[in-house]
Structure formats: structure tokens, C-alpha cells
Amino acid sequence: MKQFYYTSCRTGKSVSGASGFQVRAVSPSLTSDQARMALRYASYALPAGTVPSEATQTMAPVRLSLLRTADLGLILCHAVCAGKDPMTGRYGNFFAHLLVDVPMDMGVGRAIGSWGSPFWRRVDDDRGVELPEISQIGEGTLLNNSKLAAFASEKGNRDLLTFVLTAILATKPDQRIVVAATPEDVAICVYAATRALPHGLLDALTFSTYENEPLSCSARLIGTCWADLQKGDLPSSCYSGTCVGYNPGSGKKTDLPKQFRCVDWFVRALASEDNQRKVDGFCDTCNQLDIESPELVELLFRFKTKDGLADLSQDDSLRVLRDGNMSAHVLKASGNRVEFLEKVVGWAQADVNYFQTVYPLVTQILSPSSDMLDPITGLTEPTRESLKGWLFLADFLSSPQLDTDCVDRLRQVLLELPGDALPQVFQMLVPKISQQLSLQQQYPDAQDRLRHMLTTLGPWYPGQKFALFHAILGQYSPTTSLYWKNSPLMCAVVGVACADLPWNAARRDVSAIIKRIQDHDAQNILNRIGREADKWSSSAADNWRDVAPRSLWDRLVVPSIFVFVILLLLLFVALLHWRGYFKVPGLDRWIPQRVNNRAAYYERKPSRASDKAPMIAKEESHEQDRPD
Numbered sequence: 001m002k003q004f005y006y007t008s009c010r011t012g013k014s015v016s017g018a019s020g021f022q023v024r025a026v027s028p029s030l031t032s033d034q035a036r037m038a039l040r041y042a043s044y045a046l047p048a049g050t051v052p053s054e055a056t057q058t059m060a061p062v063r064l065s066l067l068r069t070a071d072l073g074l075i076l077c078h079a080v081c082a083g084k085d086p087m088t089g090r091y092g093n094f095f096a097h098l099l100v101d102v103p104m105d106m107g108v109g110r111a112i113g114s115w116g117s118p119f120w121r122r123v124d125d126d127r128g129v130e131l132p133e134i135s136q137i138g139e140g141t142l143l144n145n146s147k148l149a150a151f152a153s154e155k156g157n158r159d160l161l162t163f164v165l166t167a168i169l170a171t172k173p174d175q176r177i178v179v180a181a182t183p184e185d186v187a188i189c190v191y192a193a194t195r196a197l198p199h200g201l202l203d204a205l206t207f208s209t210y211e212n213e214p215l216s217c218s219a220r221l222i223g224t225c226w227a228d229l230q231k232g233d234l235p236s237s238c239y240s241g242t243c244v245g246y247n248p249g250s251g252k253k254t255d256l257p258k259q260f261r262c263v264d265w266f267v268r269a270l271a272s273e274d275n276q277r278k279v280d281g282f283c284d285t286c287n288q289l290d291i292e293s294p295e296l297v298e299l300l301f302r303f304k305t306k307d308g309l310a311d312l313s314q315d316d317s318l319r320v321l322r323d324g325n326m327s328a329h330v331l332k333a334s335g336n337r338v339e340f341l342e343k344v345v346g347w348a349q350a351d352v353n354y355f356q357t358v359y360p361l362v363t364q365i366l367s368p369s370s371d372m373l374d375p376i377t378g379l380t381e382p383t384r385e386s387l388k389g390w391l392f393l394a395d396f397l398s399s400p401q402l403d404t405d406c407v408d409r410l411r412q413v414l415l416e417l418p419g420d421a422l423p424q425v426f427q428m429l430v431p432k433i434s435q436q437l438s439l440q441q442q443y444p445d446a447q448d449r450l451r452h453m454l455t456t457l458g459p460w461y462p463g464q465k466f467a468l469f470h471a472i473l474g475q476y477s478p479t480t481s482l483y484w485k486n487s488p489l490m491c492a493v494v495g496v497a498c499a500d501l502p503w504n505a506a507r508r509d510v511s512a513i514i515k516r517i518q519d520h521d522a523q524n525i526l527n528r529i530g531r532e533a534d535k536w537s538s539s540a541a542d543n544w545r546d547v548a549p550r551s552l553w554d555r556l557v558v559p560s561i562f563v564f565v566i567l568l569l570l571l572f573v574a575l576l577h578w579r580g581y582f583k584v585p586g587l588d589r590w591i592p593q594r595v596n597n598r599a600a601y602y603e604r605k606p607s608r609a610s611d612k613a614p615m616i617a618k619e620e621s622h623e624q625d626r627p628d
Contacts, residue, residue: 200292
């Protein structure tokens with residue numbers, strides 16, 4: 001780290017040799033551009049209403065600032081009132097000692113730990129203009145357990161400390177926290193934050209123990225003061241917008257968006273040196289779990305306190321389960337883990353959406369290989385059996401086995417799941433089981449057992465069956481068609497879904513799904529589904545045939561045969577009419593006149609010898625009348 005001194009200098013004593021406020025000394029490796037940029041952070045001014053004098057030199061506020069800048073990165077600045085100006089002899093001089101190129105892992109703890117350290121230069125001692133680079137800074141002695149306990153024991157200080165800790169947890173990282181307090185009180189608040197909060201929440205924390213104009217400082221936590229803290233007030237913009245503020249003198253403060261129970265415990269515990277060790281232990285646990293969220297800090301505290309989970313919400317439980325380190329710690333070491341699991345299982349059984357979210361999280365944490373469930377004592381038997389069922393289902397999905405015991409156990413587990421979750425579960429199960437059936441032949445009776453399992457899954461409401469139908473058919477693709485052809489399980493499940501569906505309302509959607517899966521293999525698959533539907537019930541088969549696309553034979557040959565038979569029947573009827581066996585009203589006008597005349601001739605033609613005699617006599621008379 002490069003050092004930088006800035007104060008009022010005599011002629012020839014500064015780096016440039018000029019008098020007045022100049023760069024007094026600097027590390028040679030600090031470039032002129034860096035030195036010029038560092039000047040803007042080396043300012044200092046006494047509080048408003050303070051008259052510079054010999055007395056104010058010892059009472060003036062100390063400015064220790066850890067700042068993250070855009071041009072110089074992380075810098076650490078220490079500035080104090082230095083008494084008389086060596087050129088004018090008037091009071092008002094100050095001395096600023098800056099560190100540039102501070103490593104990013106310096107941390108707010110090491111920075112505030114230098115409070116009161118003799119490392120910081122406070123007056124000009126007529127040394128040379130070159131300063132060495134340093135790798136570390138000395139620790140101060142003004143911040144310790146007894147000092148912190150004494151500070152937190154006073155009511156006014158507890159209110160200040162509560163506001164600061166709550167603001168760090170409740171506000172966004174880009175919001176500034178401004179408090180009207182002495183630099184010593186601000187330094188203790190920063191020190192308390194490093195004792196109570198995990199590193200993950202302090203990595204971005206910057207601070208300044210004193211600023212004459214707090215709104216001009218970019219630090220996250222900013223302290224300011226004036227000659228009489230009971231009479232002054234912060235600028236109005238410190239209480240709203242991008243800032244939250246608190247003035248203990250007037251009691252005016254910003255209403256923070258959220259309160260944390262852990263903060264009240266921190267403040268009470270820090271008031272006792274014995275209880276400070278409990279705070280340190282809690283903070284160490286947070287650091288071990290890599291907690292970087294204020295909500296997780298609060299939840300971890302609630303898991304460690306009695307009745308802490310009384311008002312736990314589903315969102316809180318999901319936040320815990322989604323953090324791998326936190327969830328493992330809660331289920332392994334928390335005293336409230338039994339109550340937590342009881343709540344999770346109860347919510348999962350009542351809310352299918354919650355079950356769908358929490359099931360993969362719980363089974364990942366309580367995997368069979370982790371052996372974390374067995375040591376948990378105190379669980380009610382239904383909850384333990386439900387968790388075992390979840391673990392069995394997860395294990396079955398990873399390596400399905402279709403022996404009798406596994407299939408029976410799977411049926412029992414599915415019966416205990418929320419009914420609305422079954423379609424999603426089947427969407428995961430069916431490909432696994434189908435692949436197993438198509439690749440392994442050692443389960444000759446597995447198909448029948450699975451059919452039995454499906455038919456006894458309890459009340460299947462039409463909406464659930466239709467959702468299952470969507471889920472299964474939606475899995476079809478050219479890459480999965482092999483499973484459909486080689487294993488009838490897919491078709492069997494579709495057969496379950498077909499039974500007693502509200503087809504009048506669902507016909508259009510079902511037809512749309514079927515159209516999606518049509519390709520060169522689809523017809524054989526669809527035919528198989530129809531045959532499987534026959535095995536379930538006649539209504540299932542009828543429903544399926546009602547919407548399933550027909551084959552080329554069904555679409556062309558069968559209708560042609562039907563039309564041909566109808567035409568033959570019509571021709572036969574016309575022939576009977578023509579021969580006179582019966583008359584079809586109105587048919588004569590459809591038969592040509594020539595055919596009608598011929599029919600009339602046959603009507604007049606006698607059919608027996610007795611009928612022919614009159615006709616022969618009539619013909620002979622005509623022959624006699626004919627002239628020669």
C-alpha cells in the first residue's frame with residue numbers, strides 16, 4: 001500500500017517545495033496522477049459552529065474513512081485537526097494520512113480495527129518527503145470488548161446501534177446510512193457490525209466516522225456531528241431517497257422497510273462481555289455457511305431460538321432449502337429441524353405447487369446416501385413415512401427397479417402424494433420405466449403389476465386424467481418413439497387417462513395433441529394405444545377411436561367398399577322395379593323411356609298357353625283382312 005501525507009507546509013518542506021496546503025510526503029511509486037486524484041479524498045473541516053482554537057485541537061472529530069473509488073480503487077484515509085497553520089499561525093490546519101492501492105481483501109474489520117492506532121500520522125514531524133510502502137497497518141486499542149459492552153449498555157446508544165445494524169440489513173447496498181453521532185460512537189457501531197454480521201454482508205460496506213458534509217461522501221455508513229448535537233439536524237435529504245438517516249438528539253429517523261429479530265438479540269448480547277462470545281459464535285456459523293443474505297441471517301437466528309419457527313412462511317422455508325449449506329446445517333444441527341420438517345411436509349401435502357417446488361430440494365438434501373433422515377428423532381410417523389416415500393421416489397427415478405417389492409412400494413408412495421401432483425410425477429416416471437422395460441427382459445410380469453398399480457391409484461378426477469394425458473403424450477418425439485414401440489407402458493398409461501374423460505370438452509385439445517406426434521412411426525404407436533385402451537374399458541377404447549387418426553385402409557378402402565355395397569343394393573332394387581315385382585313410387589321418372597317401353601311389352605306378353613289363344617286368333621284375323 002502506498003502512503004500519502006497532506007497538510008499545510010512551510011516553504012521547501014512539501015514534495016513540490018511550495019508552501020500552504022501541499023502534498024507533504026508520498027511513496028515514490030505513487031504516480032503524479034494518483035496523487036492528484038487522492039487530493040479530493042484528503043479534505044477535512046471542523047463541524048459547523050466550531051471555532052478553531054487550541055482547545056478544539058484535542059476535541060475535534062477524527063475522520064477515518066474506508067472508501068471505494070472509481071479512480072483509485074479502495075483507499076483508507078485518516079484525517080485530524082492539526083492546530084495552527086505553520087505559515088499563518090492561525091488555528092485551522094489539518095493533517096491527512098492516506099493509503100492508496102489498499103487490497104480488496106482488507107475488509108471493514110481490519111480498517112476499523114486501526115481506530116486509534118499509532119500508525120496514523122497526526123502532525124508534521126519534519127521528516128523527508130518520501131514514504132515507504134507498507135503491507136499492513138497497526139491495530140488500535142480503543143475498540144475492545146469492554147468498550148463495546150459499556151457502549152451497548154446505555155439506552156441511547158442501543159437505539160443508535162439498533163438503527164445502524166438494521167439499516168445495513170434492510171437497505172440496498174447503494175443506499176447510504178447517515179447518523180448524527182460522534183466519530184467515536186460511529187466507530188463503535190462499525191466495530192459492532194463486524195462482530196455481529198457475517199463477512200458476506202460486510203464485503204461491500206464502506207464507512208466514514210466523520211464528514212462535515214455527509215451528502216458529499218460516497219461511503220455506505222456516514223457519521224456527522226456539529227458543535228451541539230442536541231440542537232442541529234441532518235439535511236432533509238438524508239432521511240429519504242437514496243439515504244436513510246437517524247438523529248439521536250431529536251429522535252428523527254427514517255422508517256426502515258423491515259425489522260430483524262436478530263438485531264435486538266445482537267444489541268442485548270453485545271452489552272455483556274460473556275454474551276459477546278455467543279454473538280461471535282453465531283457470526284462464525286454464518287461465515288462457515290457462506291451466508292450473504294440478510295434474510296438467511298434472520299432465518300438462521302430463528303432456527304436457533306425457541307419458538308422461532310412459529311410464523312415461518314412457505315417462502316422462508318424455500319429460501320432455506322435452496323441454500324445448500326444453510327439447509328444441510330438446519331437439518332443436521334438445528335434444534336428446530338423437527339418442527340421445520342413437519343411444516344414442510346404438511347404444506348407439501350396441502351399445496352401441489354409447493355410440493356412440486358420443495359420435493360427436489362428435500363430429496364437432494366436428504367438423499368439416501370447422506371443418511372441424514374434416520375438420526376432425526378421426534379418426527380411423527382406420517383411425516384417420516386412421507387419423507388421416506390419422497391426419498392424412495394427419488395431413488396427409483398435415478399435407478400428404476402421393477403421387481404414386485406419396488407412396484408408395490410411405488411404404488412404406496414404415489415397414493416400418499418397430492419392428487420394434482422400425479423401428472424407431473426408420471427411425466428418423470430414413465431420414460432424411466434419405459435426405458436427399463438424396453439432394455440431389460442427380466443421383468444416378465446412387470447407390465448401387469450404396473451397396470452394394477454395405475455388402476456388403484458385412488459380417485460382420478462377428469463381434470464387429473466386429462467393433465468396426465470397431456471403430460472404423457474407431450475413427451476413423444478422422434479427420439480423417444482423407440483420407447484413407445486418397444487414398451488406398452490406408455491400406451492397403458494394413455495389408456496388410464498382415456499377412461500371416462502370429458503371428451504365433449506376435451507376432443508379438440510386431444511386431437512391437437514395427436515396431430516403433434518404424427519410421423520412415420522406414429523400410426524403403429526397410435527394403433528397400439530388403441531389396443532391398450534381396449535384392455536382398460538370399452539369407454540376408453542371408444543373415446544380413443546373417436547379422436548385417433550385412421551389408417552390408409554380405414555380412410556380409403558373401407559369407405560370404398562361401403563359405397564360399392566350401397567350401389568349394388570340400389571341396382572338390385574331398380575332391377576326388381578323394372579321386372580315389375582314391386583313398384584317404387586317415383587322411380588319411373590329416373591328410368592329411361594326405352595327401358596319403360598320394354599317393361600310394358602313384357603307386361604302385355606302372356607306367360608301361359610291359355611293366355612296365348614286369344615292373341616293367336618286376333619293375329620289370324622288381321623292376316624285375313626290383309627289384301628293379297
